[in-house]
Amino acid sequence: MERQKGRGVSLWALMALALFLGGLALGFMACRQQAEMPQIKETGGVRQIINPARPLKGTIQVEAEKTFELNPYKVPDFNLKYFWVLMDSQQIILYNPAEPAAKIFSRDGARLGSFIRVGQGPGEFPSRTGFWLDFEGDEIWGVGNMKVARFDRHGQLLGEFKIQDMPAYFLRPDCYLTDLTAMENNRRVKKLLLKKIDQKGTVATVELLSGLELGMISWKDEPGGYFEPYGTNDILWSMNKAEARIAVAVKSDYQLKIFNQDGQKVMEIEVPAERVPVSRQDKEKILQAFSGNRKGQEELIKKMLPVYPDKLMMMLNLTYLPGGQMGVFRITAPHRWQLDVFDREGTYLYALIFPDRFLEKWSSMDFLESGFSLINTDGDYPIYEEYQITNCPEIFPSAGH
Numbered sequence: 001m002e003r004q005k006g007r008g009v010s011l012w013a014l015m016a017l018a019l020f021l022g023g024l025a026l027g028f029m030a031c032r033q034q035a036e037m038p039q040i041k042e043t044g045g046v047r048q049i050i051n052p053a054r055p056l057k058g059t060i061q062v063e064a065e066k067t068f069e070l071n072p073y074k075v076p077d078f079n080l081k082y083f084w085v086l087m088d089s090q091q092i093i094l095y096n097p098a099e100p101a102a103k104i105f106s107r108d109g110a111r112l113g114s115f116i117r118v119g120q121g122p123g124e125f126p127s128r129t130g131f132w133l134d135f136e137g138d139e140i141w142g143v144g145n146m147k148v149a150r151f152d153r154h155g156q157l158l159g160e161f162k163i164q165d166m167p168a169y170f171l172r173p174d175c176y177l178t179d180l181t182a183m184e185n186n187r188r189v190k191k192l193l194l195k196k197i198d199q200k201g202t203v204a205t206v207e208l209l210s211g212l213e214l215g216m217i218s219w220k221d222e223p224g225g226y227f228e229p230y231g232t233n234d235i236l237w238s239m240n241k242a243e244a245r246i247a248v249a250v251k252s253d254y255q256l257k258i259f260n261q262d263g264q265k266v267m268e269i270e271v272p273a274e275r276v277p278v279s280r281q282d283k284e285k286i287l288q289a290f291s292g293n294r295k296g297q298e299e300l301i302k303k304m305l306p307v308y309p310d311k312l313m314m315m316l317n318l319t320y321l322p323g324g325q326m327g328v329f330r331i332t333a334p335h336r337w338q339l340d341v342f343d344r345e346g347t348y349l350y351a352l353i354f355p356d357r358f359l360e361k362w363s364s365m366d367f368l369e370s371g372f373s374l375i376n377t378d379g380d381y382p383i384y385e386e387y388q389i390t391n392c393p394e395i396f397p398s399a400g401h
Contacts, residue, residue: 063390066385069384070384086135100144115155130144143167143170146166148168148170172261175197190235192235194246238319243324246261254315256268273313284305287305320367325342325395327342352395361376
């Protein structure tokens with residue numbers, strides 16, 4: 001009898017201990033899950049989101065297959081030395097932003113015509129004035145030299161009007177962004193401005209981001225110690241025309257600021273991203289990649305190397321994806337980057353890892369409903385290519401169809 005009672009007590013004790021340990025485990029898992037979830041609060045109408053360093057839905061190794069290519073140099077009389085791409089579901093337009101000229105192709109690669117010339121006349125633009133092409137509804141807009149030229153889809157001039165800025169990137173027909181360098185108190189300042197035009201032609205300006213040293217690189221010239229704030233060109237931004245949103249960031253600070261079409265900040269997204277240690281040799285390679293073939297590159301890199309951080313967190317670019325998600329190209333190692341994907345609410349969901357053959361082509365990537373396009377410069381001539389992503393249907397709805 002006593003033995004049975006003791007056994008019963010032992011069983012109850014074991015059950016209680018098991019329940020206690022199980023509760024601890026569940027509590028630990030719940031705390032861990034809660035810690036990994038984004039922290040969200042609203043302050044003054046601004047949604048502030050602190051995301052975990054790791055994406056909630058994990059890392060995806062992108063699988064992609066080429067679906068289309070256009071080698072324009074096989075087309076007679078194609079004479080652009082290099083080109084940028086403007087593309088939608090109707091047309092592919094290749095244009096030279098330095099020597100304004102554009103060629104129109106159909107979606108199957110057939111040549112349809114040419115437009116834009118270097119000059120001072122109607123629909124013409126001077127050389128090297130920050131010329132830019134974009135679609136505005138059923139029209140093609142050429143922007144540069146403080147004017148906007150409107151063309152139809154065949155390249156015929158519809159009209160033009162003056163603006164105050166160069167360069168300018170239109171969010172709507174009456175609203176554009178301009179990033180410019182200005183001098184304030186004898187110092188160079190980089191600004192990102194949103195400008196709205198009313199019916200009378202009056203321009204209202206909203207300053208989205210500015211600063212004396214927005215970047216992380218500075219140096220003192222010798223002798224004399226003249227201080228030059230280098231790095232003020234580190235502002236990144238991207239526009240989502242469909243939803244009238246503007247994403248703004250600084251390369252070295254993983255904080256995204258989202259503005260609406262009136263210049264009001266509606267969201268801040270932060271990620272405690274890890275900083276990657278880099279050697280002097282790798283720093284030099286990264287700086288060479290960013291500096292390109294500009295004049296005086298070697299002297300520029302020589303000045304930047306001593307002050308360039310040994311631990312690096314840098315965003316390469318911002319982009320909006322077809323479904324309205326925000327994408328951030330971020331360096332994860334000296335020769336690698338990934339695309340961090342946030343949903344419309346600002347939650348960090350995915351990290352996309354692209355195959356090695358695409359790593360050096362991030363600057364020409366543009367995302368499509370089913371994948372992405374790029375300019376492939378591996379061969380003798382640059383080729384426009386499109387790729388379908390086959391394993392990310394939640395981000396690219398047309399993938400796999």
